[in-house]
Amino acid sequence: MAFRVLAVDDETDFIETLVKRFTFRQIPVTAAGNGPEALALLDREAFDVVLLDMRMPGMDGLTVLKELKKRHPLVEVIILTGHASIEAGMQGMSLGAYDYVLKPVDFEELLEKTRKAYERKKLNEARNTA
Amino acid sequence: MKPETRPDVHAPPLWPHTLLAPVLAGAAVLLALIAPPVIGFILALFAGAVCIGSALILARRVRQGEQEVHELDLRLLQSQKLAAIGELSSGIAHEINNPLAIITQELDLVREIAGEGPDCSAADRAESRDSLREIGKQVDRCRQITHKLLNFARKMEPVLQEEALDQVIEDMALLVEREALGRGVSIVRDYAPGLPPICTDVPLLRQVILNLLTNAMHATPEGGAITLGTRRDNDKLLIEVRDTGCGITPANMPKIFDPFFTTKEPGKGTGLGLSLSHGIVARLGGTLTATSTPGKGATFTVSLPL
Amino acid sequence: MAEPIRVLIVDDEERFRDTLAKLLTRHGFTVRTAGGGTEALALLGQAPCDVIVLDVKMPGLTGQDALPLLRAACPEAEVLVLTGHASVDIASAMIAGGAADYLLKPCPTDELEGAIRAVYDRRQATRPR
Numbered sequence: 001m002a003f004r005v006l007a008v009d010d011e012t013d014f015i016e017t018l019v020k021r022f023t024f025r026q027i028p029v030t031a032a033g034n035g036p037e038a039l040a041l042l043d044r045e046a047f048d049v050v051l052l053d054m055r056m057p058g059m060d061g062l063t064v065l066k067e068l069k070k071r072h073p074l075v076e077v078i079i080l081t082g083h084a085s086i087e088a089g090m091q092g093m094s095l096g097a098y099d100y101v102l103k104p105v106d107f108e109e110l111l112e113k114t115r116k117a118y119e120r121k122k123l124n125e126a127r128n129t130a
Numbered sequence: 131m132k133p134e135t136r137p138d139v140h141a142p143p144l145w146p147h148t149l150l151a152p153v154l155a156g157a158a159v160l161l162a163l164i165a166p167p168v169i170g171f172i173l174a175l176f177a178g179a180v181c182i183g184s185a186l187i188l189a190r191r192v193r194q195g196e197q198e199v200h201e202l203d204l205r206l207l208q209s210q211k212l213a214a215i216g217e218l219s220s221g222i223a224h225e226i227n228n229p230l231a232i233i234t235q236e237l238d239l240v241r242e243i244a245g246e247g248p249d250c251s252a253a254d255r256a257e258s259r260d261s262l263r264e265i266g267k268q269v270d271r272c273r274q275i276t277h278k279l280l281n282f283a284r285k286m287e288p289v290l291q292e293e294a295l296d297q298v299i300e301d302m303a304l305l306v307e308r309e310a311l312g313r314g315v316s317i318v319r320d321y322a323p324g325l326p327p328i329c330t331d332v333p334l335l336r337q338v339i340l341n342l343l344t345n346a347m348h349a350t351p352e353g354g355a356i357t358l359g360t361r362r363d364n365d366k367l368l369i370e371v372r373d374t375g376c377g378i379t380p381a382n383m384p385k386i387f388d389p390f391f392t393t394k395e396p397g398k399g400t401g402l403g404l405s406l407s408h409g410i411v412a413r414l415g416g417t418l419t420a421t422s423t424p425g426k427g428a429t430f431t432v433s434l435p436l
Numbered sequence: 437m438a439e440p441i442r443v444l445i446v447d448d449e450e451r452f453r454d455t456l457a458k459l460l461t462r463h464g465f466t467v468r469t470a471g472g473g474t475e476a477l478a479l480l481g482q483a484p485c486d487v488i489v490l491d492v493k494m495p496g497l498t499g500q501d502a503l504p505l506l507r508a509a510c511p512e513a514e515v516l517v518l519t520g521h522a523s524v525d526i527a528s529a530m531i532a533g534g535a536a537d538y539l540l541k542p543c544p545t546d547e548l549e550g551a552i553r554a555v556y557d558r559r560q561a562t563r564p565r
Contacts (some may be wrong), residue, residue, distance in 0.1 A: 224520055224521045225520075227520030227521070227540070227541045227542060228449055228452070228520050228541065230520075230541065230542040231449075231452055231520060231541035231542040231543065232449065232451050232452050232455065233542070234541075234542040234543065234544060234545070235452065235455045235456055235459060235545060236455055238459060238544065238545040238546075239455060239458065239459055242459070242462065257458075261455070264451060264455075
């Protein structure tokens with residue numbers, strides 16, 4: 001199941017490790033260091049699942065999520081953050097995030113959640129074209 | 131639309147507090163200065179009583195006013211949300227009237243020209259063909275509009291996925307747990323082993339559980355515990371959120387899923403969470419119920435079909 | 437032979453106003469069209485008309501805002517509101533603002549013509565000779 005992942009996080013070490021692990025599993029992954037970069041990438045290329053950090057310089061995670069869902073409503077977003085705020089969680093989930101996951105997270109678990117998010121995207125797409 | 135304004139005729143006057151009370155108290159103080167000690171003491175007590183009485187009455191009115199404003203805000207918020215949904219769908223529906231209007235006219239023109247029979251000119255025939263082309267174009271436009279409307283309706287429908295129940299709810303538990311531990315409240319897992327997977331809208335169910343856990347956390351005092359449990363009951367899967375908080379009074383019980391009901395102080399919490407959760411669970415084909423022993427705690431149960 | 441009724445169609449949908457103009461012209465009306473309130477005012481400045489067919493939802497100057505300006509520019513004209521958006525509030529506001537009638541799109545052409553003639557005849561009957 002080859003799906004495309006966009007990982008958005010300003011923590012370079014974290015993102016590099018993440019990219020390596022996805023690549024090792026032969027899952028196409030692209031990294032973005034901030035919100036505007038991520039949105040620009042989404043406009044140019046097709047992604048299925050976005051892993052989104054909450055606290056980034058400039059545009060914060062919730063703003064990115066809002067914009068993302070406006071322009072690409074079918075793309076699924078998993079919030080992956082160290083920022084454990086219930087408030088942010090409720091807002092994120094009601095804005096349409098698939099899940100709110102706290103770092104650190106086991107990669108196998110994250111991979112499974114990403115697969116599930118992709119499954120939802122496919123189900124949504126099938127429904128929209130019906 | 132203009133908001134309703136309470137006619138000022140019914141509001142109690144302020145002058146007793148802004149004029150009369152200070153004047154009385156002030157006069158009493160001044161008199162106390164020149165009166166003999168006993169009278170002075172009585173006047174001082176009188177002045178004090180006037181001030182305290184006035185302050186208490188004003189404070190109560192201010193608090194009432196705040197609560198009324200808060201309630202109106204909630205109603206406005208809810209009706210704005212509903213109005214937004216209504217506006218959106220009626221806006222989309224109205225859009226269709228423009229292409230329909232064009233189709234109506236083009237048809238009228240084509241009928242007229244067709245009615246001329248063999249007498250119609252080449253120019254008219256060309257007009258006819260152009261009108262038919264335009265009708266086709268506008269029908270396409272209508273199709274796009276109805277698709278938009280259908281898409282909007284679809285967004286309200288759950289997307290069903292099969293998932294282990296623990297996997298659905300555990301991330302929300304971890305999120306609330308961080309803040310709960312900071313308040314001295316623990317979250318205990320009681321997941322039944324060997325449960326069959328649930329078929330449901332995963333992110334929607336997550337929102338419900340997050341709401342229930344957050345409420346439980348706010349209701350539970352330091353040192354208390356929230357139990358998050360899953361179990362099977364015949365053909366239903368149950369998720370229980372049990373807290374050791376203050377519980378729900380029998381008076382409040384019938385109202386807890388009402389859109390504006392809240393036990394929080396004015397300004398804190400919108401009271402919309404539980405009613406939304408109730409609606410979501412209903413949309414998922416299940417039920418959300420609550421039981422409580424006042425003073426001991428409350429248990430919220432999400433029951434979903436297998 | 438009665439003088440042709442002069443109609444001004446104000447609507448931002450080009451195809452709509454053009455085809456309506458075509459139909460009305462075939463039926464003996466003298467028709468001009470405008471894509472919005474500002475254009476309509478300019479045309480009325482050049483020559484008056486008898487009946488204005490006015491849309492409500494237009495970019496820039498809406499029908500509601502244009503109504504008083506149009507009536508001021510051409511007091512002898514009657515205004516027929518023709519719109520795709522049904523709203524009791526706007527309808528009553530427009531009638532209160534001087535519109536003679538309020539019609540909903542889609543509207544069959546013969547009904548619209550009937551309304552134009554009716555409104556014109558009423559005006560003619562009250563005009564001092």
